[in-house]
Amino acid sequence: MESSSVVATAAEPGPHAAGEKVAAVFWHESMLAHDAGRGVFGRGLDPGFLDVLDQHPETPTASATWSPSSVAAPSRVSSPGTPAAAPTPPSSSPSTPPELVQANAIGAKKLCEGTFLNPGSWGAALLAAGTTLSAMKHILDGHAKIAYALVRPPGHHAQPDRADGYCFLNNAGLAVKLALDSGRRKVAVVDIDVHYGNGTAEGFYHTDSVLTISLHMKHGSWGPSHPQSGSVDEIGEGRGLGYNLNIPLPNGSGDAGYEYAMNELVVPAIEKFQPELLVFVVGQDSSAFDPNGRQCLTMDGYRKIGQIMRGMADQYSNGQILIVQEGGYHISYSAYCLHATLEGVLNLQALLLDDPIAYYPEDEKYTMRLRGRDIGVPSILRPPALPFPVLHPKTQVRFLLLPSLSIRPPPLSPSAAAPTESIRSRPAAMGLLSNRIGKETLKAGDHIYSWRAAWVYAHHGIYVGDDKVIHFTRGRGQEVGTGTFIDLLLVSSGPNTNTPCSICNNEGATTNTETNGVVSSCLNCFLAGGALYRFEYAVNPALFLAKARGGTCTLAPTDPDEVVVRRANHLLSNGFRCYNLFKSNCEDFAIYCKTGLLVAEQGVVGQSGQAISIIGGPLAAVISTPFRLVTTNIYGMAVMAVGVYCASRYAADIGNRRDVLKVEVEDLTAGLASGRIRALENISQLVAPAEAQGLAVAAPVAA
Known part of the structure; x- marks a missing residue:
């Protein structure tokens, strides 16, 4: 023209x-x-x-x-x-x-x-x-x-x-x-x-x-x-x-x-x-x-x-x-x-x-x-x-704020009433009394758990599809039943047998019992005869407090399913810290896979809800003792103890703590998490210029 x-x-x-x-x-x-x-x-x-x-x-x-x-x-x-x-x-x-x-x-x-x-x-x-x-x-x-x-x-x-x-x-x-x-x-x-x-x-x-x-x-x-x-x-x-x-x-x-x-x-x-x-x-x-x-x-x-x-x-x-x-x-x-x-x-x-x-x-x-x-x-x-920050892929620490908001305003038109959403923004749909689900509802990226003996302890993992669960255990893993004292006490590692599962084929188990207990199991081995439950994310505070038992839900939102599966598979190959019942257990592992969040200052507990419950119950009873000066009624004392317990659970939840950081899985396995999470701030040497990729047409500039 x-x-x-x-x-x-x-x-x-x-x-x-x-x-x-x-x-x-x-x-x-x-x-x-x-x-x-x-x-x-x-x-x-x-x-x-x-x-x-x-x-x-x-x-x-x-x-x-x-x-x-x-x-x-x-x-x-x-x-x-x-x-x-x-x-x-x-x-x-x-x-x-x-x-x-x-x-x-x-x-x-x-x-x-x-x-x-x-x-x-x-x-x-x-x-x-x-x-x-x-x-x-x-x-x-x-x-x-x-x-x-x-x-x-x-x-x-x-x-x-x-x-x-x-x-x-x-x-x-x-x-x-x-x-x-x-x-x-x-x-x-x-x-x-x-x-x-x-x-x-x-x-x-x-x-x-x-x-x-x-x-x-x-x-x-x-x-x-x-x-x-x-x-x-x-x-x-x-x-x-x-x-x-x-x-x-x-x-x-x-x-x-x-x-x-x-x-x-x-x-x-x-x-x-x-x-x-x-x-x-x-x-x-x-x-x-x-x-x-x-x-x-x-x-x-x-x-x-x-x-x-x-x-x-x-x-x-x-x-x-x-x-x-x-x-x-x-x-x-x-x-x-x-x-x-x-x-x-x-x-x-x-x-x-x-x-x-x-x-x-x-x-x-x-x-x-x-x-x-x-x-x-x-x-x-x-x-x-x-x-x-904008970091090199190997040292990327992402902390996305607005996309993680769980409260969403209503759509302005009927046509916008049911948009396609990622699980990170979808309100949790969980039962008040139970999170139990059927196997047919599972999808890759779900955080699942199964209660062990007498409901004392729940074992957690990430379902990655194809009937496989990646989870964190003490020792070589549940497929071979190498129970340590704590495992045998809580029956946390599943079937106590020295015969490897023919389906699991001992996948992911390592001989390095001090640093790597991330294993892959078939769903049946993971459940160990127990029922299947799904851990819920982005629940509202009222529902969170209504769940008296910890280790079932969190206020924190979850990342997209494909990111969760990628983290779990990476940790299966590279390990997840040292197992510790209170600071770094199977629930800590699953929560990290779902959110990418880690507690920077691990004191008594990590981010595990059930660890908080185990410690929080007796602690609440002790802390509420001075309230006898207010009331001597046994029911009043019980209400105060429950209140203290709920407050401690709420304050310590990973979705409400201030001492958490978003850490990329490559950083974690490279050794950036050792008691206190650190992030590389000096990344100027990692961001190198590169040739840009072409777009559509290099239209000439007018003289």
Whole structure:
């Protein structure tokens, strides 16, 4: 296609272009040539007899929101930049998704659900990519520190080999690649669009030169074009392991939720990564009125996020930050939120626009948990000594706060009532009197246990599928019944026989009885004739206290099942400390596999609930003795003893203790846990620059 003749004059380098209160805004009206047509909910559906067709969110009418008028109020807000002329379609480029060129040749095509390439779309996509590259080049050449690529169509879902989610080319990803090719060694991308920036993450999933961070609602995968779920366990691969941080937020998180996530997760990650350039990917579809999102952000929220981003840019990238526009589908309020974002990034003290809605109800209970950590917030949700760092895969210590919240606000619509959720956020469904389950309900990653003689002691393990359980025993393991005195007393190691089980085949048992008692058994050997019970996680305090016996549940949330199984298998090969009935027993092992948490200061007990119960009962009786001065009634004394016992259980639970750390299993087996858990803080030598992975198409930068 021919290059556009509408070109704004770039500001000359100097105080105005590079000052703290201005941004170079890059825009080209020809990007409005992309028209995705009409349908229902952006899907191109035509119900026939129902006359309810809407304009697709990506239409010229809706996209007109993104124009210089949104940001060019007083001259302090914007400075003219140079929009890129549309480059020639690089049909010969092997990195260009072939279906895009083919669709453009045909004239119109549905690429995937909701994504339509019509006449004018390909040229607009190329122009959006080129405009973003021009904005990045403007920064790299020293003409400005802040540039805003105000582009349509969006790009953060576009992957190296496919279009997805209204996106054709990954505008932000191409700009990052340009920065790396220009000599920047480390670039960080922070994406606050309401949807997971899967395309950007995919493009840099195997490199440690780019840290990709995405704050989004929990929507999961939405089809073949979008296989990524945006879950917390998608952390990169190879050299990029640990360099993709997903922060899926509950619906209705609002201003307080986003500010909390930015301060407690994003800022520490950026601090560890030490980027040389920041790319801020902004979508106003996280706003309170957007039809495609449920996150309830207001102008204040966007402004605050902008301020936090500006603070990080000033500290780590010499104030340089590229802002790239993504989604936003409420025409009027999106423009207000766009404007507020720039007010925040520019640190404007005098606000230029008032919020037209002023207030939107967030989820009050959720918000209170964020604004006042002393109001019912478990200690596990408070920042530890080391907040989320970006580390080498072998020394990664992750502590995910918001994704671990067990209290979830109600969905705002019936369609959102039953989202696909990981077990980390699912409320526990347990019986008040018993956790007993049938074998048919087992799934890999479950923490199970079986009571031994006279219900004195329960043996715990992790079910890993295929009728196998990985568990921690004293000595060589239960398959050969090598009972020590304590094992024989509590019958904790199962069948007392010297004949190995033909099914278990003595798998995992070692001769190193002092350091390695992690074994793999068949389910029947693990149960040793007992009933099957499932240990429950993320229970509410009332239910926790109602369970008088410890070792059955915890307040702590669990990690995804696949992470649990990986930890258990790693410990099967490498061992789990020295067995100690009170400090490091089978329940401690299973809880660590499920949560990755370890008690830093092990005094009398570790994190085991049943060890706490064994010690807590007699201790409660002793501690409650002075209350005889208050009452001599035997029932009153009993109530006081029970109260002291319950309080001690609650305070010592792994989900409510302050002395816990999130420790990667590789760190544990490397010897970082020896009485007190330590974490490597000096990791600068472990984070080495690497070549970035290519994205979609290296669109040329306009001269």
